[in-house]
Amino acid sequence: MRPAPGISERWIKASVIGTIWAASEIVLGSFFHNLRIPFSSNILTGIGIIIMISAAYRWTENGLFWRAGLICAVMKTMSPSAVIFGPMIAIFMQALLLDISVRTFRRAIPGFIIGSMLATSWNLFQKIINFIVFYGFNIVDIYTDLLLYTQKQLNIHFNIVWLPVLFLLLVYGLMGFVSALVGIRVGRKLLSHPPEMIQSGQSAMLPGSKRFGKPFNYSVSWLVADFLLITAVLLSITHTPVLVWSVATIVLVLVWISRYKRALRQLSRPRFWLSFVLITMLTAFVLNKMQSRDYVHGLLVGMQMNFRAVVIILGFSVLGTELYNPRIRNFFLKTPFRQLPLALELSFESLPVMIASIPEYKVLVRDPVSVFYRLISQIEFRLAALKQRLARKIFIVAGGVGTGKTRLLLRLVDKLRAENMPVSGILSPRLMENGLTTGYDLIDISTGNRERFLRISDDPDQEKIGRYSILPGGLSLGINALKGAEAENSGIVVIDEVGKMEMENRGWAGQLTALLHAASQTLILSVRDVNVEAVIRHWHLRNYVVFELPETDSEMIIGRIVHEVQTGQE
Numbered sequence: 001m002r003p004a005p006g007i008s009e010r011w012i013k014a015s016v017i018g019t020i021w022a023a024s025e026i027v028l029g030s031f032f033h034n035l036r037i038p039f040s041s042n043i044l045t046g047i048g049i050i051i052m053i054s055a056a057y058r059w060t061e062n063g064l065f066w067r068a069g070l071i072c073a074v075m076k077t078m079s080p081s082a083v084i085f086g087p088m089i090a091i092f093m094q095a096l097l098l099d100i101s102v103r104t105f106r107r108a109i110p111g112f113i114i115g116s117m118l119a120t121s122w123n124l125f126q127k128i129i130n131f132i133v134f135y136g137f138n139i140v141d142i143y144t145d146l147l148l149y150t151q152k153q154l155n156i157h158f159n160i161v162w163l164p165v166l167f168l169l170l171v172y173g174l175m176g177f178v179s180a181l182v183g184i185r186v187g188r189k190l191l192s193h194p195p196e197m198i199q200s201g202q203s204a205m206l207p208g209s210k211r212f213g214k215p216f217n218y219s220v221s222w223l224v225a226d227f228l229l230i231t232a233v234l235l236s237i238t239h240t241p242v243l244v245w246s247v248a249t250i251v252l253v254l255v256w257i258s259r260y261k262r263a264l265r266q267l268s269r270p271r272f273w274l275s276f277v278l279i280t281m282l283t284a285f286v287l288n289k290m291q292s293r294d295y296v297h298g299l300l301v302g303m304q305m306n307f308r309a310v311v312i313i314l315g316f317s318v319l320g321t322e323l324y325n326p327r328i329r330n331f332f333l334k335t336p337f338r339q340l341p342l343a344l345e346l347s348f349e350s351l352p353v354m355i356a357s358i359p360e361y362k363v364l365v366r367d368p369v370s371v372f373y374r375l376i377s378q379i380e381f382r383l384a385a386l387k388q389r390l391a392r393k394i395f396i397v398a399g400g401v402g403t404g405k406t407r408l409l410l411r412l413v414d415k416l417r418a419e420n421m422p423v424s425g426i427l428s429p430r431l432m433e434n435g436l437t438t439g440y441d442l443i444d445i446s447t448g449n450r451e452r453f454l455r456i457s458d459d460p461d462q463e464k465i466g467r468y469s470i471l472p473g474g475l476s477l478g479i480n481a482l483k484g485a486e487a488e489n490s491g492i493v494v495i496d497e498v499g500k501m502e503m504e505n506r507g508w509a510g511q512l513t514a515l516l517h518a519a520s521q522t523l524i525l526s527v528r529d530v531n532v533e534a535v536i537r538h539w540h541l542r543n544y545v546v547f548e549l550p551e552t553d554s555e556m557i558i559g560r561i562v563h564e565v566q567t568g569q570e
Contacts, residue, residue: 007339007542009387010061015343016382017055018066018071020375021048022347023354024092025076040397041087041123042172046179047095048072049116050368054376057191058114062103069095069338071347086316090126094119102229114179120176124168133312136238144385151252186372218325222259226322229255230315237308242300249307253314260318354378392542395561399528399549401437405526406430409496410552412524413445415558421565422491425524426478426508428453441475444481445494451477465501475507482511485521492565497526503538512539 024047029040037043051066072095073088098115105111131139147161233252237245350566357375399405416423427443442453453474456466462469485493493515501507515521516539527535532546545556545564 005050007343010063011067011265011339012386013059013061013379013383014064014067015071015347015386016379017052017059017068018075018343019347019354019382020357020379021051021072021091022075023358024048024051025072027355027358039171039544041090042120042125042175045090045120046175046182048091048094049119049176049179050183050186050372051376053112053116053180054186054190054372055321055379056102056107057187058376058379060107064100065099066092066096067343069093069094069099071296071343074344075347080485086126086130090123091296093122093126094521097122098332109184112184113177116180116183117173117176120172120179121169124165124172128165133555136305136308138301182368182372185369186376189302189373190376194523199330218322218327220322220325220327223319223322223325223328226256226315226318230311230319233311236254237304237311245304245307249311252562253310256314256318260321392522392543393564394523394544395564396532396535396541396544396546397524397549397557398527398529398532398546399526402430403549404551404554406496408549408557409494409524409526412558412561413494415562416492416565419562419566421562422488423494424481424488424491426495426496427494428496439468440474442478444477446481446484449477453478463506470501470507478508479511482508482515486511486514492522492524494524495526497528498535499528499531503531503534516541524561 025044028047029044048069052068056064069092073091076088076091097118098112101115101118102111105114144529146160147164229252233248236248240248357378363371396406397405406427409427410429413423413427424446427445428440429443430437431439431441440453441450441453443450451474452471454468455471456467457469459469462471464470482493482495485491495508495512498508498512502509502512513521527534528547535541536544547560549557
């Protein structure tokens with residue numbers, strides 16, 4: 001018997017907060033990006049701060065902010081724009097700074113305000129750090145020399161080098177201060193006028209939350225190799241002649257383009273090439289004017305800075321692609337962050353509802369307090385819905401062909417009915433002839449109707465699964481039986497069995513997905529032992545228990561399931 005890993009209520013709440021924040025980043029972020037709105041990153045940060053502070057008036061657990069920030073940062077990968085680590089690091093650091101400040105000041109108003117100002121100011125510090133990481137410390141010298149040249153030309157008698165930085169820091173801090181005030185007002189309104197929990201719609205999987213098309217061939221070896229290649233090429237840019245580092249960079253970029261389409265998207269942007277030319281020419285100009293270097297030397301320094309930026313920007317992108325590897329996800333399940341993948345699955349399921357709740361930007365500007373009040377008022381409903389989903393039990397009876405899965409389910413159905421428990425679904429008894437399997441029938445548990453389902457046939461016009469033909473009568477009976485179970489939205493549903501056909505989105509795939517989104521039913525599935533892990537991954541199953549045949553006694557399995565169902569109904 002193998003139980004599924006669990007998830008704490010703190011992570012569930014963080015999932016709700018992080019999903020609302022991610023929805024605003026995805027919807028409004030694309031809007032700001034298309035309109036080239038100034039300070040758009042700070043506006044998005046301010047929205048995230050308002051969401052966290054206002055939610056903190058309802059939920060007071062420590063550590064919610066950094067968890068929500070971590071979830072939002074990972075979900076930022078759903079954004080239509082190309083994703084690199086920069087925005088993800090920014091989101092997490094903003095949440096972490098707010099979390100530290102609020103803990104330090106024990107959830108008092110100064111903690112909210114100081115944390116908000118630190119969070120929005122982080123955007124400026126990260127921009128500076130990014131420039132240094134991308135272009136090296138040469139960019140600091142170029143910036144300083146350029147402002148000193150400007151100061152000399154304008155005959156200014158005080159140092160203006162730090163003036164732009166201080167001005168931007170003041171603007172960023174002021175935006176954080178305003179965001180904190182709005183968040184506090186929304187939070188107080190939630191306390192004084194608690195909203196009713198109103199369902200905003202049925203959750204559905206977001207197109208793109210699963211990656212369609214040709215599956216990417218993830219590789220831990222490539223992940224390690226990419227990291228080593230980034231390090232090696234960066235060292236060559238610093239310590240080798242121009243011919244060596246330029247050829248090494250070009251070869252590496254070509255390798256990445258052949259494996260990662262995301263790298264090609266980065267290079268196809270006109271903005272990328274514009275900044276490339278601008279920095280190269282500006283470097284040549286500054287070095288010539290301020291350091292008495294020739295233009296050729298300046299051009300080479302500018303090229304060196306840009307090649308370094310190409311390696312880092314594309315490198316972060318390809319590393320991010322490889323980090324989607326399911327093996328890495330499974331690794332997290334064995335660490336202190338084992339609840340993060342589970343929380344992310346909840347968040348991705350909730351994302352469509354949250355995206356639909358994000359208002360137009362004009363409405364947000366007109367009355368931000370009321371808009372955020374309506375938005376945050378959903379958190380209690382989402383929490384209740386997710387907890388109900390997680391409370392539902394899923395039992396998986398696993399075993400090979402001929403281990404007695406269907407016989408066990410037949411006895412289990414009889415036992416459940418004897419205990420006056422409503423049970424529906426389908427059973428698929430095997431047909432034998434001279435010791436060989438010749439096919440399977442299908443039985444509607446509710447009505448007792450039986451139809452031929454799978455038979456060995458050479459008819460090329462019939463749909464196949466392995467060596468069997470799928471007979472339309474049995475398929476129709478099974479689909480209708482499960483649709484009826486879904487419509488009842490209560491009781492116990494048995495599906496015998498779930499396997500390769502369903503993972504190919506055939507058979508009962510649609511009905512099983514619908515039943516998993518209906519939170520009230522207890523599901524009992526039979527699955528061949530070789531398909532168990534694939535089925536769990538395919539439907540992101542949670543709160544499941546796997547019983548393995550013939551290792552586990554049938555009577556013990558039946559008794560355990562009946563007891564668990566009775567306990568859940570009390």
